[in-house]
Amino acid sequence: MTSPEPPTPFPGRDAGPKIDQQLHALADPTRRAVYDIVRTGPSSVSAVAARLPVSQPAVSQHLRVLSDARLVTATPRGARRIYRADPAGLADLRRWIDQLWDDVLDAYVQAATGAEPEEER
Amino acid sequence: MTSPEPPTPFPGRDAGPKIDQQLHALADPTRRAVYDIVRTGPSSVSAVAARLPVSQPAVSQHLRVLSDARLVTATPRGARRIYRADPAGLADLRRWIDQLWDDVLDAYVQAATGAEPEEER
DNA sequence: AGCTTTCATAAGTCTAGACTTATCTAAGTG
DNA sequence: CACTTAGATAAGTCTAGACTTATGAAAGCT
Numbered sequence: 001m002t003s004p005e006p007p008t009p010f011p012g013r014d015a016g017p018k019i020d021q022q023l024h025a026l027a028d029p030t031r032r033a034v035y036d037i038v039r040t041g042p043s044s045v046s047a048v049a050a051r052l053p054v055s056q057p058a059v060s061q062h063l064r065v066l067s068d069a070r071l072v073t074a075t076p077r078g079a080r081r082i083y084r085a086d087p088a089g090l091a092d093l094r095r096w097i098d099q100l101w102d103d104v105l106d107a108y109v110q111a112a113t114g115a116e117p118e119e120e121r
Numbered sequence: 122m123t124s125p126e127p128p129t130p131f132p133g134r135d136a137g138p139k140i141d142q143q144l145h146a147l148a149d150p151t152r153r154a155v156y157d158i159v160r161t162g163p164s165s166v167s168a169v170a171a172r173l174p175v176s177q178p179a180v181s182q183h184l185r186v187l188s189d190a191r192l193v194t195a196t197p198r199g200a201r202r203i204y205r206a207d208p209a210g211l212a213d214l215r216r217w218i219d220q221l222w223d224d225v226l227d228a229y230v231q232a233a234t235g236a237e238p239e240e241e242r
Numbered sequence: 243a244g245c246t247t248t249c250a251t252a253a254g255t256c257t258a259g260a261c262t263t264a265t266c267t268a269a270g271t272g
Numbered sequence: 273c274a275c276t277t278a279g280a281t282a283a284g285t286c287t288a289g290a291c292t293t294a295t296g297a298a299a300g301c302t
Contacts, residue, residue: 027148079299104206200269
């Protein structure tokens with residue numbers, strides 16, 4: 001075989017905007033710390049800020065990113081807003097990673113076992 | 122109960138440098154595209170660059186980040202360097218997410234079921 | 243009604259990092 | 273050998289985004 005196509009100009013396959021947001025959200029250490037606090041136990045913004053060496057607005061901004069990524073949800077409780085982890089959002093990311101893992105492992109064993117198409121240029 | 126401790130000054134728990142590198146590596150869309158090409162089939166640097174709208178040095182730099190994060194490995198093949206996905210690196214990230222998922226789901230059902238310690242201030 | 247608390251948002255700063263072009267080395271090819 | 277090809281690295285630019293302080297809007301408290 002070895003189709004005579006040009007180098008396939010562009011894969012175009014993307015992880016989708018949601019996965020992109022979630023990876024971006026968890027890539028920052030401070031934001032991960034915010035998430036760790038919130039997921040351990042539901043917390044208000046100021047309660048999170050009290051445990052981290054950053055300002056309250058910084059925490060609000062991190063929680064906004066986590067909320068947009070569907071990794072946390074907010075529930076108004078009087079003047080406070082209680083943030084908690086949203087399992088549904090994390091489930092999406094987990095599915096994505098699992099799929100990736102299956103693909104990678106599959107390609108790996110297939111390369112190790114007999115058939116090796118090797119590199120493509 | 123309600124322990125009389127101060128707000129627990131800092132969690133200090135971090136995902137570790139390796140997970141941090143891997144999340145950071147996969148958080149960039151272009152780098153994810155590089156990874157997608159390489160994981161689909163082992164490729165040289167120029168083969169990757171030919172399929173993406175970025176320069177060859179950009180691809181080299183992305184592959185460096187992916188390599189440092191143990192997500193890809195390089196094998197010299199003459200003047201070329203063949204890059205392929207490293208399952209071991211991805212396994213680390215997958216384990217981390219799975220652990221996170223277990224924790225989050227656990228906290229969620231525990232909050233839903235009876236015992237609700239609610240927010241902590 | 244004021245005064246306080248809680249939080250989001252606005253606006254500005256400053257650094258990380260995603261790109262570029264310009265090399266330099268190493269390995270193949272005539 | 274000269275010449276090309278492959279890729280890494282250096283150096284510089286420019287934007288995203290992680291912070292800050294300042295302020296405004298709700299909600300509770302006395």
